[in-house]
Amino acid sequence: NRAVMIGGTTGILGEWGPESEENRYEGAMTARQALAKSKNGATVRIGMTVGVDPVIQLCHAAGIRSPLRPFPATFLGSSEITLAELALAYTIFPNGGWRPNAPHILDRIEEKDGTVVWQSPEDRARQTVIKPETAYEVHSCLVDALESGTGRAARAKFGLKKFPAAGKTGTAYDFTDALFAGYDSSITCAVWAGFDKPQKIYSGAFGSEIALPIWVAVMNAANERYPAKEIAEPKGLQKVEICTRSGLLATDKCYDTVKSSSGESVHKRTTYVELATAAQMPTEPCNVHGEVRTRLVRDLPASGFPRASLAVDPKQVSPITAQGPVLLAENDPYNAVNSTLKPKPPPEKEKPETPSPKSSEETNLPDPTKPVLKAEAVEPDSTKPAPKAEAVETPATKPVLKAERVEPDSTKPVMRAEAVTPTPQKSPKQIRRAEPVHPSDQIPEEDILRPTPPPPSNPDD
The missing domain is CATH 3.40.710.10 (DD-peptidase/beta-lactamase superfamily)
Incomplete structure (x- = not known):
């Protein structure tokens, strides 16, 4: 239908x-x-x-x-x-x-008193x-x-x-x-x-x-x-209970789970009472509900199965689109409304990413493969004279500062440096370009094959 x-x-x-x-x-x-x-x-x-x-x-x-x-x-x-x-x-x-x-229309004609005037032939x-x-x-x-x-x-x-x-x-x-x-x-x-x-x-x-x-x-x-x-x-005739799903004898498991008007799942009996003769009576129980049965087809050799070949190659048939209002049921078995889609090209292979040049900040980071040395406190050597500052010729407009010897402050402790494990470098986040998306039931226009009108039979047309 x-x-x-x-x-x-x-x-x-x-x-x-x-x-x-x-x-x-x-x-x-x-x-x-x-x-x-x-x-x-x-x-x-x-x-x-x-x-x-x-x-x-x-x-x-x-x-x-x-x-x-x-x-x-x-x-x-x-x-x-x-x-x-x-x-x-x-x-x-x-x-x-x-x-x-x-x-026949008339059976007989009678008088008022019941006397038969005419009787239909005895056929x-x-x-x-x-x-x-x-x-x-x-x-x-x-x-x-x-x-x-x-x-x-x-x-x-x-x-x-x-x-x-x-x-x-x-x-x-x-x-x-x-x-x-x-x-x-x-x-x-x-x-x-x-x-x-x-x-x-x-x-x-x-x-x-x-x-x-x-x-x-x-x-x-x-x-x-x-x-x-x-x-x-x-x-x-005999009355027998039949499962509507299989057409076989009903069992205690012949129920389907359906949604009620309130939205709850309920179990509905899928059987009805049928009239049948002894020859028409099914002999096997329902094979849809309950245990799965394997006897569904006859045992045929490989050469016994029917073979069929297509009379027309579907690849050579152009799709036909509907030209007016069309009434369909749950689906469109002959693709009368939804035209055949263009085959999509195979996905391109992803190219290997080339390492980007490091910035100056990244180059100053410590190399995690090299060990980090511990710093030790150094006491000043009093036997060695302090370096002597030499005069530097500077422009007359700028003052010349005199270098003086600085004595270490014994009141301040010298902090010992501890080894620090360098933090591994994180790869930068990739920014992807937003792609437009379509609803699941919407087909892009560019993916639909449009039928090409046939050329006119008369060259003068």
Whole structure:
């Protein structure tokens, strides 16, 4: 459901988008959930797994005689059929897998006193289409679609009475048709709304808003004369608790940790009750929660794995940028919005730093590799005469000072010099240039490859 289809508009992701304005991607889900929520993308994937031809053969067996196009869009009802064919096909679900051979409008005509004037031909043969177990499994899914899926407005908004019923909404691409088909144990009814010549009803004209209220009014009126009852469950079905994460048997450890509305972490049970036959019943417990299991794939030799080759070299394909508003889900798998980035050049090798010339202050510092000598006190020698000062010729403007002998002051002690360990020289701090930074989700303009427009095919253009 996350792929944007051609022709998609705001609110609906193209012809294979979900039949709802709440078109958010919900990840992997069961087929029951996909049917109840009208996840058309999941419907197409299941149809492609089964194949187009088997689906068309089943539709013909259900009573649809109109030609069906052999394309995947037929899984979503793109081929035209009559409303009578649609109602006839839906009778296989409440009837346990069979349908009448042909629909008829009148059964008989009676007089006032009960005398039968006309009786319809005795063409009441039943034709079996699917197994009773299969019919009830689909019926239980259609009950979910009416009660909690796209048809939940039947009771909450349009006043469907409290009797057992089931049904499914239908909305054509571009809102040209709105449908709802449903039933109870006595009545099967299909409703269509649209124009004689196909055109958009209005944007957002879903089957749950246009056709569903009409179906509710008909079923409420019919229930007064043809009361509904519960449809019996076949004996071949069993109820089993399944883990939604693995699709296998649930265990006591099937819980996920989620955030509550208050922001606290709570444990949520990830299981639901499903109907299954003995052949459909899973045999292994959940391998997602609890102990890790290694039996996830078949044991195949190296030559048994499938091999695939790309039909197109991705390196030779130019990126295509979006030309208009595009609606995406959590990510952009086809790079429709975020273009491919230019490859960044390899980082340059750092050059070795050359020692900077030392300043005069640094050269006067002691060399830590050379020893420092201890200074000793020296007594003055009185036997030697003091040096004699000689006269120096100086300019007449400056006075001439006379040198005199200085006697040491015995009252002042002579301090002994101690050896001092020189402080190792610290390397100067490096000053780096500030570089502009970008947010993590912002791509610089110079890193984006811009597509080059192709040259005109005609040289004169």
